[in-house]
Amino acid sequence: MTRPLEGIRVLDLTVALSGPYGSLLLGGMGAEVIRVEAPGGSDLARTNPPFVGAEGIHFGAQRDGDVSLTNLNRGRNKKSITLDLKQPEGRALLLRLARECDVLIENMSEGTTAKLGVDYECVRAANPKIVYASIKAFGEPSPMPHLKGMDIIVQALSGIMEVTGERDGPPTRWGLPIADMVAPLYAVNGILGALIHRGRTGEGQQVMVSMLDCLASLLAEEHFDTMAGAGLPLRSGNFHDRLAPFGVYPASDGHVAIVAFSPDWFASLLDVLGRPELAEDPRYASRGARMQHAGDINALIAAWTCQRSADAVVRELLVERAVPCARVRTPREVLADPVLLQSGAVVRLAHPRLGDTEATGMGLPIRFSRTPSQFDQPAADLGSSNDEVYRTLLGLADDEIARLQAARTI
Structure with a gap:
């Protein structure tokens, strides 16, 4: 061929x-x-x-x-x-x-x-x-x-x-x-x-x-000029506040990436955190409001994830509730991944x-x-x-x- x-x-x-x-x-x-x-x-x-x-x-x-x-x-x-x-x-x-x-x-x-x-x-x-x-x-x-x-x-x-x-x-x-x-x-x-x-x-x-x-x-994809004009910080490290909760959080044996900006994902995440009532809180009820209070949300999530292994977090969020979540892998793990080699x-x-x-x-x-x-x-x-x-x-x-x-x- x-x-x-x-x-x-x-x-x-x-x-x-x-x-x-x-x-x-x-x-x-x-x-x-x-x-x-x-x-x-x-x-x-x-x-x-x-x-x-x-x-x-x-x-x-x-x-x-x-x-x-x-x-x-x-x-x-x-x-x-x-x-x-x-x-x-x-x-x-x-x-x-x-x-x-x-x-x-x-x-x-x-x-x-x-x-x-x-x-x-x-x-x-x-x-x-x-x-x-x-x-x-x-x-x-x-x-x-x-x-x-x-x-x-x-x-x-x-x-x-x-x-x-x-x-x-x-x-x-x-x-x-x-x-x-x-x-x-x-x-x-x-x-x-x-x-x-x-x-x-x-x-x-x-x-x-x-x-x-x-x-x-x-760079132009993210409209950084508009955000700068609104006084929003340009750097947000491991988090993307416009889509909060969206970021990398500490686990007891590494780190996990979590994305829960949709209403269903966010409700499921709050349920895991034991705070389902926050879904109705005006500070968190919409994406715009969550963007303004992303730091508080991230602190709640980090306090929960750091008490668990990365695999346990993935199991509770992704496997049991379909909330996007993944363990942060090392380069050596990725380069040895049989799926990627295949x-x-x-x-x-x-x-x-x-x-x-x-x-x-x-x-x-x-x-x-x-x-x-x-x-x-x-x-x-x-x-x-x-x-x-x-x-x-x-x-x-x-x-x-x-x-x-x-x-x-x-």
Whole structure:
């Protein structure tokens, strides 16, 4: 059975996380991804600890033969070639490759593609039908041209940090690199839309995604400007007062998440707490009133949950009364969950370097009813597809390949 993007060839000029995650998604859906790096490697993610080597997984200095677990995770379902784009002949080879590709995806720093001569206009001249996807931190041209687009910087500028954390605490970084991971989701959506457009019209185009734009778009969902104008606090920690009771509460052996904003759920929760009369109390009888008295409600719930185990709370609320409730799980529990492993949301990484050492990687959380999709090809060694791409795809002769290798062009 063919995969959804079977027959689509992607030229991958990405580094770090936001770009490689986007090309990983395309590869998982069946696209042929050709990842381009400079001879010797140009992605700093290759030097991210932990490393996998003869001694298994370790956090020490990288030694000969060691590979980064980061690269084993992000480099799956991709071919690897080396090419020096700073050399004129390297740029010419890239444009030849672009003529054979449907998509180019890049996330280089602002101005780098133009400096190298591989920006959209140059690539479009070589292949007018190509879909050229660019992921940038702040757009291009950037309103902050001297600022590097690291995930925490984008989070800070997006406002997301200001609405994350405890009410009386500082702004808080998300526990995941949310900017780096959301932007490629939008980029892949844009690529697929552009491919559909090309299928109808024959026209290629550039798809542009800004990490800051993506996070600002998410921020706008909650109408924080309206709430700030009403004097409501922006940060509410583990609680969402507009939907009170809605939050995370302490148990005797961990924490539980409880949602009981609907009238039936709230009545059932009050019954468990032994306070059914509060359902008629004007302070709690409506969602608007509960929002103003969320602190009192949360204190009542916490006083009850902290006397019970998380499993006991879940049993009394969810199992016996159908009030949404769940134990807060650890990352280790989630990554070992047989249901998630079965669905393919998370997978066991397979690579010769790993041997019997177990490591978990990102899965493809999209399931198609007729077309299989998953990250099922291990990360390729740097330049391992040079022969296939240069000799077979571009038709270069043996002596020409030898000359390019000697010149460190490839």
